[in-house]
Every structure is written in structure tokens, then in C-alpha cells.
Amino acid sequence: MTTPIIQPSISVKTLSESPNLKSIPSNYVNSDIYPFDFIASKPHDYSNSIPTVDFSLLTSIDPHQRSQAINNLNKACQEWGFFMVVNHGIQESLIKKVIDGTQGFFNLREEEKKEFEGKHVLDPIRYGTSFNTSKEKAFFWRDYLKVFVHPKFHSPSKPDRYSDIMWEYCEKVREVTKVLLGGLSQGLGLEECYLEKTLEMKSGFQIFIANYYPCCPQPELALGMPPHSDHGLLTLIIQNQVGGLQVQHQGKWIHVNALPNSLLVNTGDHLEIFSNGKYKSNVHKVVVNNTSPRISVAVAHGPSLEAIVSPASPLVQSETNYIPMKYKDYMEMQQSNQLHQKSILEQVKIHRN
Numbered sequence: 001m002t003t004p005i006i007q008p009s010i011s012v013k014t015l016s017e018s019p020n021l022k023s024i025p026s027n028y029v030n031s032d033i034y035p036f037d038f039i040a041s042k043p044h045d046y047s048n049s050i051p052t053v054d055f056s057l058l059t060s061i062d063p064h065q066r067s068q069a070i071n072n073l074n075k076a077c078q079e080w081g082f083f084m085v086v087n088h089g090i091q092e093s094l095i096k097k098v099i100d101g102t103q104g105f106f107n108l109r110e111e112e113k114k115e116f117e118g119k120h121v122l123d124p125i126r127y128g129t130s131f132n133t134s135k136e137k138a139f140f141w142r143d144y145l146k147v148f149v150h151p152k153f154h155s156p157s158k159p160d161r162y163s164d165i166m167w168e169y170c171e172k173v174r175e176v177t178k179v180l181l182g183g184l185s186q187g188l189g190l191e192e193c194y195l196e197k198t199l200e201m202k203s204g205f206q207i208f209i210a211n212y213y214p215c216c217p218q219p220e221l222a223l224g225m226p227p228h229s230d231h232g233l234l235t236l237i238i239q240n241q242v243g244g245l246q247v248q249h250q251g252k253w254i255h256v257n258a259l260p261n262s263l264l265v266n267t268g269d270h271l272e273i274f275s276n277g278k279y280k281s282n283v284h285k286v287v288v289n290n291t292s293p294r295i296s297v298a299v300a301h302g303p304s305l306e307a308i309v310s311p312a313s314p315l316v317q318s319e320t321n322y323i324p325m326k327y328k329d330y331m332e333m334q335q336s337n338q339l340h341q342k343s344i345l346e347q348v349k350i351h352r353n
């Protein structure tokens with residue numbers, strides 16, 4: 001049994017707090033859209049096999065250690081498109097502040113959060129629910145806050161100190177990303193700074209995405225986020241202690257059991273394009289539960305919004321596999337449509353038979 005349709009403009013946090021909510025409104029039911037056991041099935045728990053990248057080895061002055069770390073990173077991106085970074089040097093206390101500040105934001109009154117609603121997908125601050133309610137048949141059990149933080153830093157004015165915390169965290173996470181991208185550039189057989197220069201990373205786009213997935217009375221019918229890949233190059237994710245992220249690997253869904261204090265990293269569509277298909281963007285989804293709200297903060301890093309991205313020329317021997325496109329246009333297209341698998345990447349992919 002499900003409750004009748006409610007207006008999509010209400011946040012799922014507010015909805016989940018309605019007294020005696022025993023079932024979800026029918027317009028949040030995703031189980032009709034996805035195959036029967038897609039949401040409720042127990043995911044494979046191969047968490048132990050998820051690749052781990054030791055960041056301290058990647059920055060080691062010992063060339064042997066560094067080259068082993070690059071091989072490891074290269075393998076993780078080729079085989080999974082997903083890995084966990086440990087020893088990254090971002091303090092646990094800062095990560096906690098980001099999560100607590102995010103909780104503080106979502107705890108604001110609905111009218112206060114609505115001040116940050118945003119009207120267009122390219123508005124630098126955008127609070128909302130689901131992914132794109134104007135295009136979706138069924139909504140997702142997720143509220144979000146999306147903020148453009150680089151090259152120009154924006155932030156919501158509430159709650160107190162959230163802006164400072166966001167700024168400090170985004171600077172640090174951008175530094176970590178820079179090192180990872182340098183390693184990946186070398187993993188592709190290019191110079192360490194090749195990717196950074198070609199994609200104009202000095203004015204690279206960085207977006208802070210805070211996600212709130214409240215407790216859900218029927219988690220077997222709802223989805224936090226549908227299967228999708230991210231735009232951009234690398235997305236770095238932190239979460240409260242609550243799991244829910246699942247990544248696709250060799251056709252199976254793997255539940256991500258995050259190592260304490262690790263950064264979870266997804267490869268995005270533009271890394272796939274830039275590498276001419278060597279590093280496939282990862283498909284992931286988020287499931288919800290009925291015991292604890294989940295908070296995650298995903299910071300996505302892409303080229304400059306003005307960069308026209310195509311496969312790196314040294315990697316194109318005879319065939320380019322992707323049509324060049326301005327990153328800004330790609331992002332706008334992704335954000336204005338339904339989020340579904342790799343549907344946007346498919347539009348620039350060249351299929352040969």
C-alpha cells in the first residue's frame with residue numbers, strides 16, 4: 001500500500017517527518033521502473049575487493065613507490081572506476097565538520113532552505129529534491145544542495161560557519177584531486193601535467209553536492225539515486241557512518257563499506273572521454289534504509305566549463321571514440337534531463353560496428 005501523490009516541491013526530509021508515515025507516496029515508488037529485485041536484492045558484498053589507493057605513496061619521493069602507486073591507481077580506474085583513498089591527509093575533524101555543517105543546513109526550516117532553491121541548472125547555488133522533478137516519472141528519496149565552489153567560490157549564508165568549512169574542505173579536496181589526476185595522466189602514458197594543462201584545471205570546475213537521504217518507511221520501493229555516472233573527471237565522496245552507495249562492477253552491484261576516514265572516488269564521464277575510453281566512468285546508485293538518515297558530500301571535479309573536451313590526442317592512434325563537446329554544454333544537458341545510467345555519455349560516444 002502506498003500513500004497518494006504529494007507535491008514534488010516538498011522535501012523528502014519534511015515528508016519523512018510527517019507523523020505516522022508508514023508508506024511512501026506512490027510518486028516515490030521506483031520499484032515499478034526498475035527490475036523486480038533491483039532495489040531490494042541483497043547486494044554482493046565484495047567490499048574487501050574494492051581497490052584502495054594509499055595517497056601517501058602517490059606523493060612519495062621514492063620513485064619506485066610512486067610508480068607502484070600509479071600502477072595501482074591505473075588498475076583501479078581500468079577495472080573498477082571506483083576506489084577508496086586512505087592516508088590523504090585531510091583531517092578527520094574537518095570531515096566531521098563538513099558532515100555536521102551539512103546536517104545543520106538540512107535542519108534549517110523549509111522557508112530558509114527555499115531561499116537557495118535556484119531556478120536554472122547553472123545557478124551557482126541550488127537546493128532541491130530528487131534529481132530533476134520536471135522530468136522524472138518517479139522521484140528519488142533524496143534532498144540536495146549543489147554549490148559551485150571553483151573557479152569562483154559560492155556558498156549559502158546559513159548555517160553559521162558552514163561557508164568557512166566548505167571553503168577549507170574544497171581547497172583540500174581539490175589538492176588531493178590534483179595529485180590523483182597527475183597520477184592518472186601518467187597512468188595514461190602522458191606527462192604528469194598533461195591533463196591539468198589540456199583541460200585548463202587552474203580554472204577547473206568544482207561543485208559541492210550535499211545529499212540528504214532521510215529514513216524511508218519502505219526502502220525496498222524507493223531509491224536515493226538511480227544508476228548513473230557523474231559528469232566531470234573525479235568525484236570525491238565522504239559520508240556519515242551510514243552506507244547506501246553501491247557501485248557496479250562486472251555487471252554486479254557492490255555495496256560500498258567505506259574504510260574509516262577514507263575518501264570514496266568515482267571516475268566521471270570526462271575521464272572516460274579524455275582517456276579515449278581507457279578509463280570507463282563508473283555507474284553507481286544509492287539505496288535508502290528505514291533506520292538512519294544518510295548524509296553524503298560528493299565534490300565533483302571537472303575541466304574548465306569553457307574547455308572543449310575530446311580524447312587526448314596522443315591517445316588517438318587512428319580512431320577517436322567520442323565527439324568533442326564543451327564541458328558546460330555537457331553539464332547543462334546532464335542536469336536538465338533524467339538521470340539514467342550513461343545516457344548522456346552515449347550521445348557523444350561514437351559507435352562502430
Ligand SMILES: O=C(O)CCC(=O)C(=O)O
Nearest residue numbers: 209211237245286296298
Ligand atoms: O550519496 C552518495 O554516496 C553518492 C551521491 C552521488 O552519486 C552524486 O551526488 O552524484
Ligand SMILES: [Fe+2]
Nearest residue numbers: 228229230284
Ligand atoms: Fe554520482
